[in-house]
Amino acid sequence: MNPDATPMQPLIAVEDVHTYYGKSHILHGVSLHVERGEVVGLLGRNGVGKSTTLKTIMGLVRPSRGKVLFAGNPISGLPAHKLARLGIGYVPEDRRIFRLLTVMENLRTGLDRHGVTEARKQELLDKAFAYFPVLAERRNQAGGTLSGGEQQMLAIARAMMLEPKIILLDEPTEGLMPRMVSQIRQIIDVLQREGVAILLVEQNVPLTLEASERIYIMEKGVVRHHAASSDLQVNDAVIHQYLGV
Amino acid sequence: MGIEQILAAIPWETIIIQTVNGIVTGMILALIASGLTLIFGIMDVVNFAHGELFMLGAYIGVVVMATSGNFWLALIIATLVVALLGAALQITTLRPLLGRDPLTTILATFGISLVLQNYALWQFGPVARKIQEPFTGYFTLFYLEYPWYRLLIAALSAAIIGAFWLFLKYGKYGIWIRATTQDRVMAQAMGIPVPWVHTGAFAIGAGMAAASGVLFGPLVAAMPAMGVDWILKAFIVVVVGGMGSLGGSIAASIFISLLEAYASIWVSPAQAGIVSFVVLILTLLFRPTGLFVPTPK
Numbered sequence: 001m002n003p004d005a006t007p008m009q010p011l012i013a014v015e016d017v018h019t020y021y022g023k024s025h026i027l028h029g030v031s032l033h034v035e036r037g038e039v040v041g042l043l044g045r046n047g048v049g050k051s052t053t054l055k056t057i058m059g060l061v062r063p064s065r066g067k068v069l070f071a072g073n074p075i076s077g078l079p080a081h082k083l084a085r086l087g088i089g090y091v092p093e094d095r096r097i098f099r100l101l102t103v104m105e106n107l108r109t110g111l112d113r114h115g116v117t118e119a120r121k122q123e124l125l126d127k128a129f130a131y132f133p134v135l136a137e138r139r140n141q142a143g144g145t146l147s148g149g150e151q152q153m154l155a156i157a158r159a160m161m162l163e164p165k166i167i168l169l170d171e172p173t174e175g176l177m178p179r180m181v182s183q184i185r186q187i188i189d190v191l192q193r194e195g196v197a198i199l200l201v202e203q204n205v206p207l208t209l210e211a212s213e214r215i216y217i218m219e220k221g222v223v224r225h226h227a228a229s230s231d232l233q234v235n236d237a238v239i240h241q242y243l244g245v
Numbered sequence: 246m247g248i249e250q251i252l253a254a255i256p257w258e259t260i261i262i263q264t265v266n267g268i269v270t271g272m273i274l275a276l277i278a279s280g281l282t283l284i285f286g287i288m289d290v291v292n293f294a295h296g297e298l299f300m301l302g303a304y305i306g307v308v309v310m311a312t313s314g315n316f317w318l319a320l321i322i323a324t325l326v327v328a329l330l331g332a333a334l335q336i337t338t339l340r341p342l343l344g345r346d347p348l349t350t351i352l353a354t355f356g357i358s359l360v361l362q363n364y365a366l367w368q369f370g371p372v373a374r375k376i377q378e379p380f381t382g383y384f385t386l387f388y389l390e391y392p393w394y395r396l397l398i399a400a401l402s403a404a405i406i407g408a409f410w411l412f413l414k415y416g417k418y419g420i421w422i423r424a425t426t427q428d429r430v431m432a433q434a435m436g437i438p439v440p441w442v443h444t445g446a447f448a449i450g451a452g453m454a455a456a457s458g459v460l461f462g463p464l465v466a467a468m469p470a471m472g473v474d475w476i477l478k479a480f481i482v483v484v485v486g487g488m489g490s491l492g493g494s495i496a497a498s499i500f501i502s503l504l505e506a507y508a509s510i511w512v513s514p515a516q517a518g519i520v521s522f523v524v525l526i527l528t529l530l531f532r533p534t535g536l537f538v539p540t541p542k
Contacts, residue, residue, distance in 0.1 A: 058434055084436030096431040098424050109424045109435040112417040162436060 009072030011036045011166055011197050012057060012088075017066035017076075019049075019056050026052045028221040029066065034166060039188060039198045041212035041229065043205060043243060049221040050201040051093055054168040057199070058090045059083045085113065089159030089167040093174065093201075095151045097158075099144030103135050106143050106154055110161030128157040131187060149180035156187060166197040173204050185211060205243060206234050217242045258387035259510055265386065267506030268499060269395045272402035275498035276457040278479040279406055279491060280450030286489030287426045287446045289347060290339055293354040295454055295479065296472025297361035302327050302455025303467035304365055307374045316379035320459045324452045331451025335444045343443070358472070365469040376462030398460050405456060406495065409449070413491070422446055426489070481525045487535020496537040500524075 010033040019027040027049045034040045042050050055061040057068055059080040068076040075083060084090070089110075098106050107128065111121050129136035132153040138146060143154060152172055159167050169188075173181045181204070188198060188211045202208040209215065209229050217225040219242050232239060277299055284292045302323045309319035338353045379397075383390040413419035425432040425442045433439045458467075465471060482501060486493030501521045509517035528536055 060430060060434065079438075079440075080430075080433040081436050081438045084434055090434040092431065092434070096428055098427045098431070100427055101420065101423060105420050105423070108417070108420050109432065109437060112420065113436060158435065 009069065010034060011038075011071060012199065013067075013069040013072075014053065014057060015067045015069065017053075017056055017063040017068065019052055019061050019063050021052075021061075026221055027056065027063070030056075030218070030221070030223055031066075032216050032223055032226075034197050034199050036165070037192065037195045037197050038214070039192050039200060039212045041208035041215040042199060042201045042218065043208060043215060043239075044218035045243060046203075048218045050218055051170055053218070054090070054092075054170050054199065054201060058088060058168060060090075084110075084162055084164075087163065087165035089162050089164030089196075091152075091155045091159050091167060091169045091172060093170040095148075095155040097143035097146070097151045097154055099142065101143055102140050103143060103146070103154055104139045106158050107135075107161050110158050113162070124161055124163065128160055131190060132157050149176050149183075152176060152180070152184065153187075156184075160191075160196075164196060166199065167191065168199050168201075170201045171203060172200075173202065173207060181207065205239060209234060255510060260507070262386055262389060262391075263506040263510060264503065265391070265395075267503035269399045270506070271499035271502030272399040272406075273457050273461050274475070274478060274482060274502055275406060275495040276402045276460075277454055277475055278482045278486070278494040278498050279409060280453040281476075281479050282483050282486070282489055282491050282494045283422070283446055284450040285483065286491075287422060288339065288343065288350075288443050290350045290354065291347070291480075292447075292450070293351060293476070294334070294357040294361060295354075295450070296474075296476030297358045297365075298327050298331060298451045298454040298472075299458040299475055300365060300467065300469065300472040301330070301361060302458030303376065303462040303471065304369055304374070304458075305455065306376050306459035306462050307369075307467050310376055316377070316459075319376070320456060323459045324456045327455030327458075328448040328452030332444050332448040334451075335447035339447065340440060340443065343440075362469050362472070369467070369469065371469065373466035373468050375466045376459065378463035394463060398464070401460060402457065405453065409453070410491070418442075418445065478521060481521050485524055485528045485536050487538035490535060490538045493535050493537035497535075500536070 013033040015031050016029045017027050017031070018025070018029055030049065030053055032040070032042070042053065044050050052061060056063050059075065059078055063076050067074055070083070070086060070088070075086070098109065107125065111124060134150055135154055135157055138150065143151065146154060156172065172184045176184065185207055188200070191198060200208060200212060209232055212229050215227055215229050215232055216223045217238065224242060225238055227238070277295065281292060281295050284290055305323035305326050306319040309322045310316060313319070334357060338357065339350060342349045342353060378394040380394060382393045384393060385391070413423060421432070421437050421442050422445070424435070424437060425439050429439055432442070482497045483494050485501065486495070486497035501524055504520045504524065505517045508520045
């Protein structure tokens with residue numbers, strides 16, 4: 001599969017995806033797409049299926065109907081590790097740091113891939129440590145001993161080690177103090193400047209509107225609204241209707 | 246009789262001899278239990294066939310010894326063959342059961358253990374077969390002629406466990422194994438081919454069981470049911486050490502083996518086996534997370 005063979009296709013296209021957890025029907029035909037290098041926000045109340053959408057793209061949950069395409073190639077049904085190698089990075093809601101692994105070892109889980117030279121590994125590490133100096137300081141510390149904000153940085157840095165074309169970012173600012181939130185905000189910009197697309201799930205509406213180019217709003221397992229961020233305001237009627245803020 | 250008199254009644258030579266004995270058995274047990282812990286930690290599979298992998302290792306050792314006469318060749322071939330067999334077993338029987346009720350994997354591995362035991366019975370017969378030790382020298386330990394080979398077993402087991410630990414700590418695949426053990430889903434999302442990591446871990450565990458079978462072969466003898474006693478003890482060690490904790494099971498192996506060795510100063514070795522069960526029960530009652538792991542927060 002050559003992701004660059006079909007440049008006209010969106011990087012990620014989710015087409016009418018239905019997902020179940022056991023018997024409960026979570027996604028009722030979700031469709032969305034993300035272009036190369038684009039930051040797209042996915043908003044909605046708790047439990048409308050935002051995280052499940054990300055998990056479905058990542059291959060962690062199998063859709064019972066519908067398709068997920070990566071650069072035009074169907075990827076639903078592929079195991080997650082193949083998707084990670086194709087260039088999909090995943091930063092889950094609860095961060096899921098390998099708690100007993102050191103910061104360095106956490107990063108190595110994404111670095112020790114076939115065909116990455118030592119020089120390239122060092123380059124990627126240097127870049128991550130430049131963005132997150134605190135990780136360099138704590139490189140030999142167990143991941144579980146980091147603070148919530150540091151764990152979030154590690155989770156993002158770890159996904160960056162895969163040299164992804166897109167990062168699925170699930171509530172990166174949840175539970176963080178304001179200073180950390182603005183740091184995460186900056187990192188989103190940095191990633192975008194490097195051409196990494198981001199599908200951003202957030203509860204923080206102002207941040208999402210500011211960081212994203214387009215917004216999808218979900219309700220009860222479907223996308224209800226789709227607009228350019230510039231067409232939405234924080235106190236928009238649409239936002240009120242679906243998010244109640 | 247006061248406690249001092251009791252202590253004075255024990256000859257200190259006996260204590261030292263039993264300490265050496267305890268460490269030797271403890272290292273073999275640690276080698277078996279490490280594989281068992283590795284497999285349990287990463288796949289949540291309680292491998293009831295582990296004792297039979299140990300037994301097969303001993304038998305392959307017997308066969309290679311009979312044809313080549315070289316103990317070291319026997320050790321290496323048995324380890325590799327059983328590791329490959331372990332990989333094949335994992336792919337065919339455990340991989341399809343991943344994520345199902347743990348009972349299914351218990352039944353599957355129990356089934357494998359019965360098949361392997363009866364295969365050995367059919368192939369080699371009920372007669373015990375001894376492996377010739379690589380050297381037969383003795384040294385004088387107080388009033389005993391103590392075989393050097395026993396010390397070699399302890400040293401080799403420690404070396405294998407040490408190499409395994411280094412591999413887990415620094416090796417690329419070692420990090421994959423630890424990451425997968427901690428969070429299977431996230432490991433997969435980081436591009437780690439989890440199904441193959443499982444297979445590899447099972448193969449390593451199987452190979453370590455086989456190596457301990459060959460190392461221990463000269464002391465006991467290869468028998469179709471030889472795995473049964475060891476697996477029971479290895480299970481106790483894994484529980485006492487804190488399920489899935491490698492360091493914990495190694496510490497527990499030495500601890501329990503030492504206790505049994507000391508107990509057999511007073512009672513017969515068969516009765517001394519009760520000690521491990523007592524430790525198991527006390528652990529389950531008072532510290533069910535394991536004796537040798539930090540208190541969970």
